[in-house]
Amino acid sequence: MFRSFIASATLAVATVVAPVAAEASSLTAGQRQLMQALNAAGVTVEAGECPEDTAYGWFLPKEKFIALCTNVIDSEKVAWQTLKHEAIHAAQQCINPSMTSTVTTPAFLQKYGNQSDWEFIKSAYEKYDWLIELEAFTLMRLPSGEVAGIVNKACN
Numbered sequence: 001m002f003r004s005f006i007a008s009a010t011l012a013v014a015t016v017v018a019p020v021a022a023e024a025s026s027l028t029a030g031q032r033q034l035m036q037a038l039n040a041a042g043v044t045v046e047a048g049e050c051p052e053d054t055a056y057g058w059f060l061p062k063e064k065f066i067a068l069c070t071n072v073i074d075s076e077k078v079a080w081q082t083l084k085h086e087a088i089h090a091a092q093q094c095i096n097p098s099m100t101s102t103v104t105t106p107a108f109l110q111k112y113g114n115q116s117d118w119e120f121i122k123s124a125y126e127k128y129d130w131l132i133e134l135e136a137f138t139l140m141r142l143p144s145g146e147v148a149g150i151v152n153k154a155c156n
Contacts, residue, residue: 029145030143030145031080031144033144033145033148034083034084034087034144034148034151036148037087037147037148037149037151037152037155038066038087038090040152040155041094041152042155043064043087044064044065044066045068045083046068047067047068047069047070048067048068048069048070049069049070050067050069050070050071053069053071053072054072055069055072056068056069056085057082057085057086059086059090061097061099064090066086068083068086081140082140084139084140084141084144085137085139086136087147087148087151088135088136088139088140088147088150088151089132090151090155091103091151091153091155092132092135092154094151094154094155099132100128102135103135103139103150103154104135104139106131109131109135109138121133
């Protein structure tokens with residue numbers, strides 16, 4: 001069902017791009033840093049078809065597993081944004097296994113959070129997940145190297 005993300009490092013979005021596995025050397029420095037940070041944190045990343053077309057990906061905290069849904073993700077840009085989003089959840093889990101803490105402050109999220117993300121989050125997630133989701137949506141827009149730094153700081 002899923003294949004190793006690093007083996008198809010540009011996500012090999014099978015439904016969008018020819019299913020040719022990209023070499024790790026084709027990654028940007030920041031993308032390599034992100035993959036290394038997740039690896040150092042013990043997080044496994046795999047890409048493949050998901051049973052439902054309802055999410056780009058997800059993070060399973062107990063398993064330290066990120067799944068990326070190739071049947072939903074429609075571009076390499078979305079693939080990397082999704083990975084960064086889920087990597088922030090991995091960092092949140094490193095800080096607090098119950099995932100009730102953020103890696104930033106509420107003031108940071110109030111200043112940099114996106115209103116349309118906030119509206120979507122309130123309609124799509126349970127209230128107890130609103131803050132961690134706002135943080136993941138906000139920070140997924142950072143360069144991959146910066147997200148790698150957040151993961152490294154939180155998890156090591």
